[in-house]
Amino acid sequence: MLRDITLGQYYRTESVIHKLDPRVKLVATFAFIVSLFLVKNFIGYVIAFLFLALCVKLSNVPPRFIFRGMKAIFFLLILTMVFNLFLTPGDPLVTVWKFKITKEGIRLAFMMGIRLVFLITGSSLMTLTTTPNNLTDGLESLLKPLKKVHVPVHEISMMMSIALRFIPILMEETDKIMKAQMARGADFESGSLMTRARSLVPLLVPLFISAFRRANDLAMAMESRCYRGGEGRTKMKPLIYQSHDYIAYIAILAYLVLIVVFGRILFV
Amino acid sequence: MAILLNHVNYIYDEDTAMAHPALIDVSLNIPDGQFIGLIGHTGSGKSTLIQHMNGLVKPTSGQVLFDGEDINEKGYDKKALRAKVGLVFQYPEHQLFETDCFKDVCFGPKNQGLPKKEAELRAYEALKQVGFDDEYFYQSPFDLSGGQKRRVAIAGVLAMRPQVLILDEPTAGLDPKGREDILGLISRLHKETGITIILVSHSMEDVADYVQRIIVMNSGRVQFDGEPRQVFAHYRELEEIGLAAPQVTYVMKELKEAGFDVDENATTLEEAKNEILRVFK
Ligand SMILES: Nc1ncnc2c1ncn2[C@@H]1O[C@H](COP(=O)(O)OP(=O)(O)OP(=O)(O)O)[C@@H](O)[C@H]1O
Ligand SMILES: [Mg+2]
Numbered sequence: 001m002l003r004d005i006t007l008g009q010y011y012r013t014e015s016v017i018h019k020l021d022p023r024v025k026l027v028a029t030f031a032f033i034v035s036l037f038l039v040k041n042f043i044g045y046v047i048a049f050l051f052l053a054l055c056v057k058l059s060n061v062p063p064r065f066i067f068r069g070m071k072a073i074f075f076l077l078i079l080t081m082v083f084n085l086f087l088t089p090g091d092p093l094v095t096v097w098k099f100k101i102t103k104e105g106i107r108l109a110f111m112m113g114i115r116l117v118f119l120i121t122g123s124s125l126m127t128l129t130t131t132p133n134n135l136t137d138g139l140e141s142l143l144k145p146l147k148k149v150h151v152p153v154h155e156i157s158m159m160m161s162i163a164l165r166f167i168p169i170l171m172e173e174t175d176k177i178m179k180a181q182m183a184r185g186a187d188f189e190s191g192s193l194m195t196r197a198r199s200l201v202p203l204l205v206p207l208f209i210s211a212f213r214r215a216n217d218l219a220m221a222m223e224s225r226c227y228r229g230g231e232g233r234t235k236m237k238p239l240i241y242q243s244h245d246y247i248a249y250i251a252i253l254a255y256l257v258l259i260v261v262f263g264r265i266l267f268v
Numbered sequence: 269m270a271i272l273l274n275h276v277n278y279i280y281d282e283d284t285a286m287a288h289p290a291l292i293d294v295s296l297n298i299p300d301g302q303f304i305g306l307i308g309h310t311g312s313g314k315s316t317l318i319q320h321m322n323g324l325v326k327p328t329s330g331q332v333l334f335d336g337e338d339i340n341e342k343g344y345d346k347k348a349l350r351a352k353v354g355l356v357f358q359y360p361e362h363q364l365f366e367t368d369c370f371k372d373v374c375f376g377p378k379n380q381g382l383p384k385k386e387a388e389l390r391a392y393e394a395l396k397q398v399g400f401d402d403e404y405f406y407q408s409p410f411d412l413s414g415g416q417k418r419r420v421a422i423a424g425v426l427a428m429r430p431q432v433l434i435l436d437e438p439t440a441g442l443d444p445k446g447r448e449d450i451l452g453l454i455s456r457l458h459k460e461t462g463i464t465i466i467l468v469s470h471s472m473e474d475v476a477d478y479v480q481r482i483i484v485m486n487s488g489r490v491q492f493d494g495e496p497r498q499v500f501a502h503y504r505e506l507e508e509i510g511l512a513a514p515q516v517t518y519v520m521k522e523l524k525e526a527g528f529d530v531d532e533n534a535t536t537l538e539e540a541k542n543e544i545l546r547v548f549k
Contacts, residue, residue: 012286064283173362179324180363183355184424185347185379202375205365209410 009168011128017059018129021245022138028252029126035259036115044263045114051255052121059129069124070117077116084109132164141239154230162218170211177206271298271321271353271432271464276330278316290316291327292488298432298466303458305475305496306468308485309510314468315358317485318434321466322346322353351380354430358437360421364409369420370395372409376428387427394427395420397460398453415446419453426457432464433457439474451478472500476514477536484511496535516540523547 017025032051039045056063070077090104127135140157147153178188181202188199278291290313298304298321308314319325320332323339323346331338339349357363366372373394377387395405398419404412409420418438425433435454439447451467455478458465469475475482475496482499484492486509492499500506503513503521520532520540530547534540 176357176359177362179319180357181365181375182324183322183350183357184363184376185350185428186375187347187379202363202365206362210361 009128010131011061011065013060015058015060015129016244017055017125019244020129020248021239021241022130022134023142023239023241024245024248024252025126025130026135026138026142028248029122031252031256032122033119035256035263036118038259039263041263044259047255047258047262048118052118052125055125056121059125061125061128066121066124066128070120073116073120077113080116081109081113084112132161136161136164137235137239154233158230166211166214169214170207173210174203174207177203270300270335272296272331272333272336273320274331274333276317276320276327276332278313278320278325279328280316282328290488291320294330294488294490296483296490296493298464300431300464301462302464302481303455303479304464304466305479305482306466306485307470307472307475307482307511309470312485313488314470314485315436318355318436318466318468321432321434322350322355324350324355347379351376351428352430353432353434354425354428355434356422356425356436356438358440360409360414360417363421363424364417367408368406369400369409369412370405372420373423373427376424380428390427390429391423394423397426397457398423415442415449418442418450422453430463432466434466434468436468437470438467439469439471447474454478470511472506472511473514476500476516477538484509497533500535501533 032048035048039048056066085101085105085108086099088102088105088108090102092100092102093106094101130138136157139160140153143151143153143157178186182188186199186202188196188203190196191199273294273296276291276294277289279287279289281287294317306314306318316325320327321334323332323344326340332340334349334353337344339346364372366375370388370391373391374387377390378384380387382390400416400419400423404416409417412420422435422438438450438454442450451474454465454467457463458478467475467479472482479496481494482492482496483490484499484506491505491509492502500513500517503517506513514535516534516537516539517532520530520534520543523530523544524532528547530543534543
């Protein structure tokens with residue numbers, strides 16, 4: 001059940017997308033998300049879909065695996081769509097009691113739904129094809145200019161990489177603790193909301209204790225290897241653009257041009 | 269009360285790229301009252317196997333039967349099963365959560381739906397069975413030493429009065445004295461209560477002195493299954509899969525090769541001592 005959360009998980013395999021520089025992938029994901037909000041018409045969504053489908057295909061990650069992550073946001077998706085469906089003012093098509101379904105509402109609900117699905121798919125694809133370390137390296141490198149205005153870029157990216165690094169460990173730990181308590185007859189799945197909330201105590205206490213212990217150990221290990229922040233720190237594997245990274249940048253640019261031209265200017 | 273495993277296969281992360289089999293065609297019969305050692309190298313599937321026995325993990329294919337009933341059948345009462353087949357996990361840190369030891373041990377019996385008095389009675393009894401000092405009863409379980417934490421964890425399962433007690437590496441991370449204490453305790457439990465005990469370990473040395481039967485796992489398969497002396501006779505194959513027979517076995521083999529008329533089937537220290545004394549008398 002915990003394994004269904006694929007957001008922030010790395011899927012190990014060989015592919016062109018996996019090999020790309022993390023900066024390219026970050027920029028691409030950002031561009032893709034922006035493009036979703038630029039699109040005004042159906043053709044635009046088709047282009048976005050084709051681009052996304054191509055990336056998924058190239059990444060060698062089974063689509064099944066990506067969609068499993070979708071289950072986690074299914075509720076959010078439905079909620080967004082329902083709100084948009086009923087609360088958009090405009091031409092009433094059907095009136096159910098006090099609620100009106102409008103033509104604009106249907107349109108907006110669909111758009112929002114598609115945007116959300118594309119958005120999650122796009123960003124899952126990035127995390128699925130990039131190791132957490134690479135991801136934060138890329139982020140740090142992209143955000144470097146912000147250091148000029150005293151944003152602690154290195155510290156933020158270090159915190160992120162530690163957090164990402166610990167997600168799978170803590171998930172595994174949660175799984176083990178749940179099993180250990182279930183072996184003593186604990187029940188996490190039935191009962192009223194109150195009993196269910198209370199049944200989490202035997203899970204959360206050991207989990208927090210272990211997380212604190214790990215954090216402590218990690219801090220100790222970093223200090224004993226003389227970690228003292230980002231000042232003057234060099235990388236063992238610095239990020240260097242390869243030729244395929246430039247090609248990818250060109251592809252992203254081409255995609256953005258297509259989106260703007262077909263999704264926004266032409267066929268309004 | 270026997271547990272029966274019928275051609276059990278288990279694959280972790282099925283239908284992903286990380287899929288790999290952890291159990292391959294495992295068939296076992298665990299009759300009542302036996303004291304069994306489950307041995308295997310790291311990653312051989314021991315923990316996965318025992319989690320099948322109380323229904324925490326569902327086999328990818330094959331059946332697990334308890335008392336002749338398939339435990340993975342729809343409607344089977346797994347909660348009741350878990351009280352009958354008690355499983356103590358490797359790390360006590362994974363289960364201790366209450367403010368004091370006594371409350372923590374009460375957790376299991378309370379989940380069984382027993383009234384408070386009865387639950388406390390059982391908790392008291394269980395803590396006594398594992399030789400836990402009264403003075404620590406109301407201490408936080410997090411302030412205890414490794415060996416004591418383990419005792420509380422074992423008591424937490426014993427308090428449900430299981431018919432089968434499974435212990436996953438109960439000696440991991442303990443010093444030799446602590447190890448001997450825990451093993452002695454488990455052996456005593458078996459003698460006094462007569463329940464079935466499955467002791468998981470990756471050290472032959474740990475179990476050789478105590479158990480009646482040894483099951484050796486290797487890469488998800490059951491490689492050997494029999495009395496200690498039968499299993500140790502395969503000491504060469506055991507070495508190949510990263511295990512070894514207890515030192516006693518080697519000593520006896522070498523004495524035999526050196527021309528002394530000892531019985532090389534002696535498996536425990538005690539037997540070996542008597543053999544050697546007999547020959548040198
Ligand atoms: N939660 C899990 N997800 C994926 N694979 C797992 C998981 N737990 C165990 N495995 C894998 O299954 C195999 C068997 O693991 P298992 O924990 O049963 O071995 P073990 O004999 O108990 O080892 P150890 O002596 O280290 O405890 C190993 O290859 C392990 O990597
Ligand atoms: Mg194990």
